[in-house]
Amino acid sequence: MSNNSEISTPIRLVLFSSEECWACPEVEMIVHQVVGTSMGDIVHVSTIDVDEDPEAATKYGVYKLPALMVNEEIVLHGSVTEDDVRDILWTRLITEILKTEEIASLRKENMLNITMNALQSVSGEELVRPNIGDYVHLGTVLQTTLSMYALDPLMPELFYLAGREVGKYGAMQYHLSMLNRKIGTTLRPNKRFNEFLKAIVSYYSNVDVLPYLLAEEASYEKINDSEARIYLKNLLTACVSSEFTETTCDFTAGEIAGSAEAITGRFAVCIETACQSKGDDSCVFHLKLVSDREAAKRPLPLSEDKHARHERRETFFELLHEITLEIKDSLLMKKRLRPKIGDFVHISALQTRIMGLKLMDEFSSSILYAAGREFGVVGPGKPILYEIARTLHNSFPLSLGDAVRIMKKYLSHPTSYLGREYSFVQDSVIDEEQEKYVIRLFEYANSSGAPNLGVKFCDFFAGYLAGRIHLLTEEDPQVIETACQGSGAKYCEFSIEPLS
Template sequence: MSLEVTPIRLIMFTSEDCVYCPPVHEIVKEVVGSGMQDLVHVSTIDVNDDPDTASQYEIMALPSLVINESIVLQGGMDDDSVRDLLWSTLMSHALTTEEALELTTNSLLSITMNAMDSLSGSRILRPTVGDFSHVGVYQQYLLSLYSLDPLIPFLLYKAGYQLGMVGMMHHVLTLLHPPLGKTSKRTSKFKHLARALELYFSDRELLPTQLAADAKVVEFTDTKFVIRVRELASASIKIDVGEPMCGFTAGQLAGVTAVVMGEINGLVRCTETHCMANGADFCSFSISIAEKTPFTLPPLETQEERAERRQNFYEVIHEMTTLIQDSQIMRKIQRTTARDFIHISVLQPIIVSLKFLDRLSGTILFNGGKELGIFGPGKPLLYRLVQESAVQVPLSFDVGVALLYDYLSHPLTSLGREFGKIHLIKNDDNSYIFEIEDNAAIAGMSTASLGHTFCDFQAGFFAGRLHILIGVDPSVKEIDCQGMGSETCKFLIKLNR
């Protein structure tokens, strides 16, 4: 599969007792398997196992098919009609990726320019809290994405590849290692690229993002080299999550290699061979040129595999919670060479790219944030505030929102520097608005006016944390965002009726 193609999302909602679902499922496999397996990623969701996702999509009948966030089928239909519907819908969606790629490119350029302004000291992107967030914020995003969706590794690789292709990384590499820009000989250029990447991950002056501690090339040939990176931000809190977590970095390395080496025909590959997220002492990347192995999408995930993936999330997030809290209160530093705080430009390309490249990513981010809100760090503080307020859970909606505001504005919560000031506004219809300043996911992008909201993860986190307090699922939706040109991000909070 080419990195120029964004996979189409097809979700089939079903249940064990749905008699019409198996025939439709067979037609889905038939259509996707007829030359579209590299264009379409299929997910099957049992509404009994995952009622939250079914509710988000307003599934009212089974089987239901959703393609790129749009419901195209609800209820039974004859086989030929299902087949025709799938073909026509999938083909129309396959022709709409150019706009997404253009938006992604423009947004990545904006993020890159903002980062250069911030790191050079000419502009502060987040006046109320500074331009660095705790590395745990970044890792919680990644862990949520990886644990809840098997397509995420490919999408992160693709997003990183885009950044490597269109961002400023190749210019930065030349500044770090000038010989890279002074040679046209292919073998020499490849060798200088390897050296420049060592400096890129080790630099503390030109590009002080605190992305990693350092790097070293441990293997080199005319067509491949292996670079070993220590304390890479995406995996530096060592927890065995079961799969590599640095797909975005791998994609970025492939993209910048393609630009530097003139291999824009897609023949560059970067594979993460070791990862701290799997218990290794470093992350290792194998970068090769003239690679002809095509990309393939992950196979259809079974219900058992989906359940196992979620269970792994619950177990890993518990362990990560302890490590993050120890780091934030300076009990134990997680990255002994690099700092435990990274520049927000490390996180932003992932959020923005996913929103443009994959329409389901907003739902995935929301669900990940919600799971983190229910199971993640900070609950002891939340329970302490409940106790100090002399109330018992479940709380009323009004009391729950007020107490959640106290929690979010508490000094201990702000240790991660995920966002700046937060304001609580009550509406006439008894709904509320959380208005937050300087959100790490999108801060500094108000001038870009990207036309989308991007803070689904925060919305999900607010929903999960409020669920703990009131005992039911509230409705939380971002209604205004810096990505839409606003100065702040606003979240509408109300009870589901």
């Protein structure tokens, strides 16, 4: 299992087309021929109709059709010969595959760093956030995860792969051996699987020994010596029952598969077959040990047709909006989503997700930002934001400077502190004339106490700021994280200025 190529982030290939484009169907056919024969399991193809989604065309600078994009870079613009299309595709896809392998080994190291850090905090040795403690409301994890699911149908799979890395290379193995000492002494493979199952249910639900507060109840049912079902009740990403058509706990499925591989020394695949987010009684994870790497791969989501992406997104945000009302009731202590253990989780649950994704896939930054922006525009809390704005201003839209000052007040509003996402907010003017401002967050759950990996982690919040400011100014500002606790700074700092 030492070969790095086992971890491969899907490569994104996007074809831009339209009804009127006469050359598009042929290019589409070639794409499917090249990808379909040998790369179907590592390349995810989707089509964007520029008439339906003109924003995407503008964003990526598409001015001629057909256009092909590999991992956010346009590699073909306008019609060319069939051979050219094949050449370009092959060269670009092979380059991307090689790049992925190089990054893999570095990732393993980082993963261990991230999770070892959580150990000290959860064992109570040292708090990462001295002022507000190391627990955050689970709504934060839920809303971040679901906004990302909404934007990109590939996200569930990326969450799975990130979870798998965390399970395989993070501190989870250490936890499992601690929870069940027999793991260290049992050598027979079948017995090891038994001991693993006992440990994994303990990992999710034994909150006295390991207070991550991930789930409320856990149990398992062994099917045979290499297969089992694991039941988790009120898991942090599914404790609000809803009508989602997809499961929402792929990160956990990945963690289970990854840690099973680490403990049993075999390949593993895990699929969530029922989920509370879909209205089921509990989340059910079907875990299977398999003999080779190929069998451990999950099928990528089907390449979508033109309308599917848009509809899926609408449905997701609608349901997300519904469940935020329940989250709000929980924040205001009107209701407990998890009667026994309460609705706060250890910050490492959020951090492993975000950092796992960022280390897995360099493109997750732009999805995190886009998801944050969308959440900023449509998410909860708008009445309070407008109320604050109205008490200070009577004419709208606001200038950028005024909007930033409103945001500071909004983020410091008592209800904003209920989730314990951060302890303190600061704003300052860098240059009023040039309209340059910053907002700083202290003890931000997303990145507090993270080891310095030289990476900034808070793209979601940057996007969120951009979305909220858009509501006040009707303009899209440029928001960039200029300092992050995840790369050694004392706070996370976001610079805000007009889009040039």
